[in-house]
Amino acid sequence: MKIFSNGSSFASGKYPEYLAKMLNADLTNIAMPGYSNRSVWRTTTMRKDEIKYDLAIIQLTSKSRTEYFDEKQWVEISVQLSHERLGEKRKLWKYWYENMYADQYGDCEENFAIEGLRGHFAVRKIPCIIVTTDKYTKSNKFDMNLFDIDFPMDKTNHPTDFGHRMIAKTLYNHYETIISRV
Amino acid sequence: MKLLFLGCSYTAGCELRDREKYRFSTLVGQKLNAEVVNLAMDGYSNHAIARKFLEQDLDQYDMVFVQMTRISRTEWYDENVKAMKAKILERNNDKSFGQYWRSKDKRGRSNAKDRYDEIKAKYFANIEKQLKNVQFASEEDKWDKILATKLRFMKTDNLVDGEEWWVRYYNEIYTNEYGKSDEFLFYWLMKNKLTEKSISNLFFTIEPKTNLSFDLLIDHPKYPREKLGHPTKIGHVMIARDIMKLL
Numbered sequence: 001m002k003i004f005s006n007g008s009s010f011a012s013g014k015y016p017e018y019l020a021k022m023l024n025a026d027l028t029n030i031a032m033p034g035y036s037n038r039s040v041w042r043t044t045t046m047r048k049d050e051i052k053y054d055l056a057i058i059q060l061t062s063k064s065r066t067e068y069f070d071e072k073q074w075v076e077i078s079v080q081l082s083h084e085r086l087g088e089k090r091k092l093w094k095y096w097y098e099n100m101y102a103d104q105y106g107d108c109e110e111n112f113a114i115e116g117l118r119g120h121f122a123v124r125k126i127p128c129i130i131v132t133t134d135k136y137t138k139s140n141k142f143d144m145n146l147f148d149i150d151f152p153m154d155k156t157n158h159p160t161d162f163g164h165r166m167i168a169k170t171l172y173n174h175y176e177t178i179i180s181r182v
Numbered sequence: 183m184k185l186l187f188l189g190c191s192y193t194a195g196c197e198l199r200d201r202e203k204y205r206f207s208t209l210v211g212q213k214l215n216a217e218v219v220n221l222a223m224d225g226y227s228n229h230a231i232a233r234k235f236l237e238q239d240l241d242q243y244d245m246v247f248v249q250m251t252r253i254s255r256t257e258w259y260d261e262n263v264k265a266m267k268a269k270i271l272e273r274n275n276d277k278s279f280g281q282y283w284r285s286k287d288k289r290g291r292s293n294a295k296d297r298y299d300e301i302k303a304k305y306f307a308n309i310e311k312q313l314k315n316v317q318f319a320s321e322e323d324k325w326d327k328i329l330a331t332k333l334r335f336m337k338t339d340n341l342v343d344g345e346e347w348w349v350r351y352y353n354e355i356y357t358n359e360y361g362k363s364d365e366f367l368f369y370w371l372m373k374n375k376l377t378e379k380s381i382s383n384l385f386f387t388i389e390p391k392t393n394l395s396f397d398l399l400i401d402h403p404k405y406p407r408e409k410l411g412h413p414t415k416i417g418h419v420m421i422a423r424d425i426m427k428l429l
Contacts, residue, residue, distance in 0.1 A: 042363055045370055069359040092350055095342050102261040104324075108233055115236055116367055119374030 001025035002051060004126070006044050007059025009033035009158055010133050010146060010167075016057060018168035023175070025054070034076040034083070036065030037113035042074075045120045056121050056128040057171065059146070060113055063106035063134050064097070107138060114141045129171065144174065183216035184242060188231050189249025192388055192400055193222035195418070197408035204415045207247070209422035214429075216244070225327035225335070227255030232368040233325070240379055247425070248372055249386040249400060252329075253361030254352070260326040263316040265338035270316070272337045274309040330356070362393070369394050384428055397428050 003025045005016035011031035020027035028051065030043055037060045044058065065078045075085050079097050086093065114130060118141075121128035131144045149170050151163035159167060187193050187207040195205030202208060202220075211218035221234050228250050240246065260266060279302060286294065294301060328348050329335035336348035369385065376383040387394075388401035398421070405417035413421060 038367075042367060046363065046366060068355050069357045069363070071357055071359075089354060092342060092347065092354065095340065095347060099340055100258060100260075100338075100347065102259045104261065104321075105259040108259070111236060112232060112367070112371060115375065116371040119371060119378055122378045123374045 001054045003027050004044075004049075004051075004053040004056040005029040005031060005058070006035075006040050006056075007031040008035040008040070008061040008065075008133070010061075011057075011059040013159060014161060014164035015159070015167040015171070018165055019057065019171050022168060022172045023055075028053075031059065034065075034078065035061065036067050036076055036078070037061060037063060037110055038065075039067045039074065039076060041113040041116045042067075044117060052124075053126050056117075056126050058117055058128065058130045060110065060130060060132045060142070061134060063103075063110040063137065064101060066109070110134070110137065110139055111141070114139065131171075144171070183214060183244045185211055185214070185216050185218050186238065186240075186243045186246045187218065187220040187222060187249070188235055188247070189222040189386070190226040190231070190251040190255075190388070191222070191224040191412055192251075193220065193247075193249040193386075194224055195222075195412075196224050197410055197412040198415060198418065204418055206413075206418040206422040206425065209419060210247075210425050213422070213426055219243075222249065225255075225329060227251060227257050227327065227329075228253065228365055228368040229255075230257045230325060230327065232371055233257075235372050235375075240375070240381060243381060245382045245384075246376055247384050247386070250365065250369065250389065250392075250396070251387070252331075252389050253358075253365045253392075254330040254356065256328045256364075257325045258328065260324050260338065263319050263324060264340065265326040266316045266319060266323065267313055268337045268339035269334070270309065270312050272334050274305075274312070279305050365389065365392060365394065384425065398424055 001023055003016070003020050003023065005011055005027060008031065011029065012033050016027055016029045016031070030047070040058060040060060062078065065076065067074050067076050070085060075083055077083065077093055081090050081093055117130060118128060129143045131146050132142045133146050135145070135147045137145065146167060149167055151166045152160045153163060154160050185207070193205065193207060195201030198204045205220065207218050207220045223230070231248065231250060235248065282305065283291065326338060327335070330352045333349065336346050338346060338348060340347040342350055373383070373385065384397045386398045386400045387396045390399065390401060400413070400421050405420050406414045407417060408414050
């Protein structure tokens with residue numbers, strides 16, 4: 001069995017690995033801390049990967065995050081504006097979040113990522129589980145909100161190792177249900 | 183048979199005297215004896231086209247025609263209708279009134295000379311009315327269309343160091359790489375959805391530098407154009423004919 005995983009900081013932790021072990025599967029995990037929904041969608045669908053996966057587990061994140069390309073590399077933008085490469089552009093993004101960004105925009109971007117990813121895996125006939133770490137999402141298109149699992153968190157508000165094991169176990173327990181639905 | 187057309191001004195029939203009658207979607211519908219739903223809008227970006235696409239109940243359509251547009255265009259949700267107000271004021275001012283006044287022929291100006299102040303007051307009262315009406319803007323109206331080609335299309339009254347946010351965005355943040363990824367993501371979002379639902383589809387574009395596989399480049403120089411670059415009535419006939427060849 002082969003599993004594909006992508007997402008932001010949660011998915012770049014241990015739960016995909018623990019789930020792969022439970023399913024006795026090989027794991028390809030391209031998640032990166034700081035990824036936006038658009039980054040997850042882009043890096044998944046633009047990836048030149050001919051591997052026939054048996055399952056994709058995608059973790060989407062806060063809908064207000066975004067990204068841009070600064071001629072050399074993709075730069076992740078979140079409302080914290082903490083990316084070191086932001087430099088002079090920090091002022092523009094600060095203005096964006098303070099004066100122009102609206103939830104409706106974030107909802108739309110989130111919906112694009114969900115639909116884009118679902119379609120990508122559907123045409124390849126790869127079962128796909130999409131979860132989110134956006135506590136306040138209004139979308140009913142996710143298979144699960146990871147914050148519905150009462151996992152312990154560390155100082156950075158990410159799951160502890162035990163928390164990752166809990167997430168993996170919950171995903172595993174839901175595996176049959178989710179797969180029968182997709 | 184029911185057909186869905188999505189796109190920007192090219193598919194909306196911009197610059198045609200009677201858009202609904204002469205645009206290529208109507209002509210294709212007539213050839214196929216099909217009902218046509220055309221949701222194309224002037225100034226739409228690929229973001230807007232994909233957004234409208236996802237709002238539709240696709241199962242009711244036998245065929246979907248998606249015309250994608252220039253990759254640099256985008257849109258944002260103008261919650262406080264600030265940009266809408268700015269764009270109304272940009273279009274309507276003393277300069278635009280002067281143009282309106284001069285557009286009347288000499289005789290018309292002469293006849294209305296006594297009423298110049300009255301006409302001017304009426305012109306500006308109409309602007310006030312437009313500004314008041316923004317409070318009734320629909321959700322769709324709040325999606326502000328951004329085109330990098332002209333400053334007036336980037337006018338939103340969101341100034342950073344005295345400069346429009348979107349002008350700075352295109353100067354300092356936007357890159358061709360971003361536009362290309364945008365186009366790729368939206369193209370495959372729509373294409374995969376239609377493939378998944380087994381709905382026949384054709385994809386067109388007006389972006390000449392695309393790397394994606396489109397069925398038709400409708401900005402091709404072989405199609406005659408109006409002043410602003412959109413296909414003429416004959417251009418639409420030719421596009422419809424080329425679409426029919428693809429079916």
